[in-house]
Amino acid sequence: MKTTKKLTIRDxxxxxxxxxxxxxxxxxxxxDISGVTRKRVxxxxxxxxxxxxxxxxxxEGGGDTLRFLKISKHGxxxxxxxxVFISDYIDGMSAEAxxxxxxLEVVSFEGQxxxxxxxxxxxxxxxxxxxxxxELTEDDIRLIQGIGFPTVFIDTFYDVVDANFVxxxxxxxxxxxxxxxxxxxxxxxxxxxxxxxxxxxxxxxDAFFKNMARHGLKVRESDVLSIESTYDGAYDDxxxxxxxxxxxxxxxxxxxxxIAYGFMKALKEFGxxxxxxxxxxxxxxxxxxxxxxxxxxxxxxxKRKIGYLAVTILDDIINAxxxxxxxxxxxxxxxVLRASDxxxxxxxxxxxxxxxxxxxxxxx
Amino acid sequence: MKTTKKLTIRDxxxxxxxxxxxxxxxxxxxxDISGVTRKRVxxxxxxxxxxxxxxxxxxEGGGDTLRFLKISKHGxxxxxxxxVFISDYIDGMSAEAxxxxxxLEVVSFEGQxxxxxxxxxxxxxxxxxxxxxxELTEDDIRLIQGIGFPTVFIDTFYDVVDANFVxxxxxxxxxxxxxxxxxxxxxxxxxxxxxxxxxxxxxxxDAFFKNMARHGLKVRESDVLSIESTYDGAYDDxxxxxxxxxxxxxxxxxxxxxIAYGFMKALKEFGxxxxxxxxxxxxxxxxxxxxxxxxxxxxxxxKRKIGYLAVTILDDIINAxxxxxxxxxxxxxxxVLRASDxxxxxxxxxxxxxxxxxxxxxxx
DNA sequence: TCCTCCCATGTTTAGTAAACAAGCGCGAGC
DNA sequence: GCTCGCGCTTGTTTACTAAACATGGGAGGA
Numbered sequence: 001m002k003t004t005k006k007l008t009i010r011d012x013x014x015x016x017x018x019x020x021x022x023x024x025x026x027x028x029x030x031x032d033i034s035g036v037t038r039k040r041v042x043x044x045x046x047x048x049x050x051x052x053x054x055x056x057x058x059x060e061g062g063g064d065t066l067r068f069l070k071i072s073k074h075g076x077x078x079x080x081x082x083x084v085f086i087s088d089y090i091d092g093m094s095a096e097a098x099x100x101x102x103x104l105e106v107v108s109f110e111g112q113x114x115x116x117x118x119x120x121x122x123x124x125x126x127x128x129x130x131x132x133x134x135e136l137t138e139d140d141i142r143l144i145q146g147i148g149f150p151t152v153f154i155d156t157f158y159d160v161v162d163a164n165f166v167x168x169x170x171x172x173x174x175x176x177x178x179x180x181x182x183x184x185x186x187x188x189x190x191x192x193x194x195x196x197x198x199x200x201x202x203x204x205x206d207a208f209f210k211n212m213a214r215h216g217l218k219v220r221e222s223d224v225l226s227i228e229s230t231y232d233g234a235y236d237d238x239x240x241x242x243x244x245x246x247x248x249x250x251x252x253x254x255x256x257x258x259i260a261y262g263f264m265k266a267l268k269e270f271g272x273x274x275x276x277x278x279x280x281x282x283x284x285x286x287x288x289x290x291x292x293x294x295x296x297x298x299x300x301x302x303k304r305k306i307g308y309l310a311v312t313i314l315d316d317i318i319n320a321x322x323x324x325x326x327x328x329x330x331x332x333x334x335x336v337l338r339a340s341d342x343x344x345x346x347x348x349x350x351x352x353x354x355x356x357x358x359x360x361x362x363x364x
Numbered sequence: 365m366k367t368t369k370k371l372t373i374r375d376x377x378x379x380x381x382x383x384x385x386x387x388x389x390x391x392x393x394x395x396d397i398s399g400v401t402r403k404r405v406x407x408x409x410x411x412x413x414x415x416x417x418x419x420x421x422x423x424e425g426g427g428d429t430l431r432f433l434k435i436s437k438h439g440x441x442x443x444x445x446x447x448v449f450i451s452d453y454i455d456g457m458s459a460e461a462x463x464x465x466x467x468l469e470v471v472s473f474e475g476q477x478x479x480x481x482x483x484x485x486x487x488x489x490x491x492x493x494x495x496x497x498x499e500l501t502e503d504d505i506r507l508i509q510g511i512g513f514p515t516v517f518i519d520t521f522y523d524v525v526d527a528n529f530v531x532x533x534x535x536x537x538x539x540x541x542x543x544x545x546x547x548x549x550x551x552x553x554x555x556x557x558x559x560x561x562x563x564x565x566x567x568x569x570d571a572f573f574k575n576m577a578r579h580g581l582k583v584r585e586s587d588v589l590s591i592e593s594t595y596d597g598a599y600d601d602x603x604x605x606x607x608x609x610x611x612x613x614x615x616x617x618x619x620x621x622x623i624a625y626g627f628m629k630a631l632k633e634f635g636x637x638x639x640x641x642x643x644x645x646x647x648x649x650x651x652x653x654x655x656x657x658x659x660x661x662x663x664x665x666x667k668r669k670i671g672y673l674a675v676t677i678l679d680d681i682i683n684a685x686x687x688x689x690x691x692x693x694x695x696x697x698x699x700v701l702r703a704s705d706x707x708x709x710x711x712x713x714x715x716x717x718x719x720x721x722x723x724x725x726x727x728x
Numbered sequence: 729t730c731c732t733c734c735c736a737t738g739t740t741t742a743g744t745a746a747a748c749a750a751g752c753g754c755g756a757g758c
Numbered sequence: 759g760c761t762c763g764c765g766c767t768t769g770t771t772t773a774c775t776a777a778a779c780a781t782g783g784g785a786g787g788a
Contacts, residue, residue, distance in 0.1 A: 008736080009737070020737085020739095021774075021776080021777090022773090023738090024738060031773080031774085374767095384744090384770095385743075385769095392771095395743080398743090
């Protein structure tokens with residue numbers, strides 16, 4: 001994507017709806033800029049493919065650029081429903097990149113072939129790449145890796161591919177979910193998978209089977225559902241299953257929150273009470289999970305931590321004198337207890353009911 | 365001075381020509397507020413006698429108020445010519461007060477009896493007092509001290525009065541001046557005193573005689589002049605002396621810069637060249653000293669340091685469990701070498717010719 | 729071709745708009 | 759007459775920007 005004239009900070013400012021000063025501060029990781037505003041600026045930078053003037057020769061130490069490739073091949077998972085955790089990834093990366101004197105630029109690819117992504121990297125004035133691997137295959141990863149830049153992939157994981165990954169620990173997460181269900185005494189534990197095939201979804205499903213065996217539990221084939229991974233799609237598919245006479249399990253682990261939302265809505269409409277009749281746990285802890293009826297118990301993995309670790313690993317690779325062995329890192333999960341799995345945990349009433357959105361992020 | 369209606373931060377903001385947010389930040393010692401702006405706000409606070417709402421009951425630990433009494437009994441020395449170092453005192457106090465979680469309020473008294481000053485203190489919701497003692501007598505100090513608040517006096521010094529003082533070290537200063545003159549080989553060293561009687565002026569004169577004796581030099585009675593301490597007054601008085609056939613000494617130490625400015629102007633008009641015919645050194649290092657013709661060699665005592673130490677001592681007194689013995693502190697002087705005393709000292713060219721005015725003051 | 733000047737681009741500081749919090753005063757209801 | 763609730767006023771805080779400043783590049787002139 002080329003522009004006919006040279007872009008300046010003022011163009012980015014206009015595109016992002018902020019001042020040139022704000023753009024400068026965001027690009028340099030300075031000032032008190034909210035996450036919302038910083039995201040807007042970085043999105044504009046990516047959209048317009050702005051390249052700062054200061055990219056002249058690799059200068060020692062600080063001031064280098066890392067490029068985050070936000071790759072949405074088909075949009076079945078990387079879409080507006082997930083923009084929240086894209087933002088969280090960027091927050092984690094941005095903060096750590098700034099701390100290490102990198103500029104983080106964000107480039108989005110939607111519906112484009114991976115060859116176009118690879119092409120965009122050739123000769124780019126950057127030091128390293130962090131790629132969102134949610135919808136990437138092994139071949140995609142090898143192609144991007146092959147360009148030659150130090151690269152880290154996040155939100156995906158291939159243990160036989162010679163590349164660097166930072167992902168959530170699906171194993172740990174699923175184990176926690178099943179343990180929770182077991183603590184309720186449930187025997188028939190169901191799994192709601194996604195039609196869409198992503199590595200994490202597959203890892204999650206594999207982990208489900210593995211850990212059910214670990215808990216000494218059999219999985220009924222009919223208890224493993226596969227539905228569309230958009231809200232409407234999940235709702236529609238669940239209704240169809242219910243109308244077709246689905247024999248409900250005691251509880252279901254949904255492979256992500258969006259699916260859980262659609263799933264619960266269809267259940268409720270069918271007269272199935274959550275969690276009285278069937279217990280539900282999701283994955284991702286989207287903000288909406290706190291406000292669904294009932295509120296959703298869900299797995300949270302800190303995407304800021306993933307972003308932070310991605311930059312950390314990438315920086316090490318960039319600064320390494322010689323070729324480094326691949327690094328694969330998994331970040332542990334937390335189970336956020338709410339209402340949908342059955343047993344409310346009393347939470348202390350917060351002293352300040354309202355908290356200002358987008359608080360200043362800690363400097364370190 | 366009373367107002368008919370309750371003052372708010374918005375009134376102070378209007379008076380100071382800033383926003384209410386700025387006033388709030390200044391009063392709470394927060395934000396990046398330039399020295400210039402902070403002074404404007406504090407002067408408006410003093411002028412309008414604004415009392416913050418939050419003065420309700422002495423709260424433990426931080427958030428107490430210190431009151432700076434800017435007392436100008438007759439204005440012969442505490443006047444607009446000296447507003448610069450009043451600001452410096454306030455800067456030093458303000459910075460340290462903020463660091464120790466005090467609010468520093470400034471109250472001006474011009475031409476009012478000390479009884480009015482004392483009266484204003486009775487029952488005031490403050491923790492301690494710092495008083496500008498330039499024009500105060502011993503009795504004045506005993507009266508203010510007698511109100512009962514922990515009190516520190518600055519810019520004056522009485523060694524037999526049971527009170528706390530932070531002043532410049534006149535002895536040290538005068539010794540440095542005389543040493544400088546002696547390094548030029550001068551034998552007849554004159555002193556230009558002020559008609560006005562302040563403690564520091566008297567201390568300076570006493571130090572002059574004492575240190576002349578210390579250097580083994582006699583003082584000719586005719587070499588000690590006494591003139592008005594305003595610019596015009598010093599000029600007029602000096603002209604009168606010259607027209608009356610003054611036998612000039614080799615050099616003169618002027619008791620303050622204003623006097624030095626008027627003195628030099630009259631000398632120049634009379635055809636006496638400074639420093640070729642007579643060498644001059646002043647006291648105070650007012651900003652104008654750098655731009656007079658010739659630029660004035662002068663004594664500088666850090667008034668920020670005095671302000672800082674005043675708050676430090678006052679805080680110690682406030683927090684002391686029992687009555688403390690009086691503290692008297694003298695701050696050393698520096699001689700700022702310029703042209704008026706004869707021997708130019710080459711100064712290195714600054715790397716940055718222009719510096720933004722009122723840079724952010726260091727946090728610590 | 730080189731040098732100087734001007735303009736454009738990026739940076740930084742300090743001040744504020746606006747959102748928010750807290751407190752006070754007034755009015756209504758019991 | 760007292761208490762409670764609501765609305766308004768006052769003070770606070772955050773994050774964004776105006777404007778001053780710095781730097782670099784380009785154009786024009788010598």
